[in-house]
Amino acid sequence: MDRRKFLLGITALSVSAVTGAAPDIGTFSGKTHLEFDDDAVRKFKPAIPIGNYKEDAHRIYMFISFSCPFCAQTWEAFAKWALALPNPYKFVYVPIFNGKVQNTAGTGFYIIRELAPTRTPEYLRLAFSLQQKRNTGTKDYIAILYQMGFTRQQIASASQSAVTQKRIARAMMLYQRYRVGIVNQTPVFGVAGKYLTHTGFTKNGYYKEVAENLSWLITDEIEKAS
Template sequence: MTPFKEVQPQPDDAQRALIFFDFGCPVCAEYHERLVAWGTGLPRTWRAEFVPVTLPSKESAVGARAFFAVAAADPAKLSAFMAAAYRRVHQGGMRRSEPAMWRAAVADAGVRGFDAAWASVSQRQLEEAMAKLLAYGINATPSIAIGGRFVITPDNTNGDASLFFQLANGMVSKAMSY
């Protein structure tokens, strides 16, 4: 058995690592800083993109909308916002369906222009995130879709974080060979 899943090639993502996450996922919270650091170390022609798991539920949709609003309003603060949201949910016990939770995370991260960006998040953005989720068959978070061909999760390494990031590097190399 291989430690990854191969999927129908997604040519638009050939030089991307899509990091699927959910703010309610404790493993996503635990891996966040390492995922950010890993993404910055990708080959020069590649880029890492976080993709919120977007399901037809209020918690999922509100979290995804907040993510897209921060990404549009103040992209340099996106990682800080995500870390603040994880803290608010996992340490502060705040509910992801509550707008106050997202406003608090935005304030914690010092995001500017959030309200205008929130109003401009389109249904299409949420639908595109959901389409990516379905195209890659994401069923656990965090998951990384690599090069539009492969998907890995920490489950593939029995939760061994170091081995997971080694696997991620190897899968990038494998994807580059196509």
């Protein structure tokens, strides 16, 4: 595949999506790691190498915390960015399980994945909106499930199902695999079983630049496979 042609297409969508949703968010005072040109990308990738996990070769993971304002402002924009991904690449949200409240929020996410996967964006929107509420607790995330119309029995059954437990365990495993804990911020992104990237690998610390970096990393993988 023509690297430049694909990059221009996916970056155009990514920048417009992220800029349209949140034009001035996500500034980060970290060091600039990359100037955006072909030679620089080939010489130094805008990411942390984490290994080579073949089963993740076509996955882009967005690690999110429901208490993170930048996650709240960008999750939808990155979903729009992902619409330009070529087959077989897929974009996947991965909640971070860290403490009782975030564990409940993450479990709620996977309960919805089990009960009504097409309503996942609705859960995300409601869960992130709780940031506007002071002293958010576990009961607030459980209340979202009732608000969405699910019964106590449905919620309990889905939370205890083997599928939900497997998904939660995998989310925790991916958190370790991609070494998300070494980055003191969210969201962060796991790319193709090989890389972790975030705003620290951008020139100005904007999430539209993260989208550009993701596009570079993916096109590099496509080029190597062609």
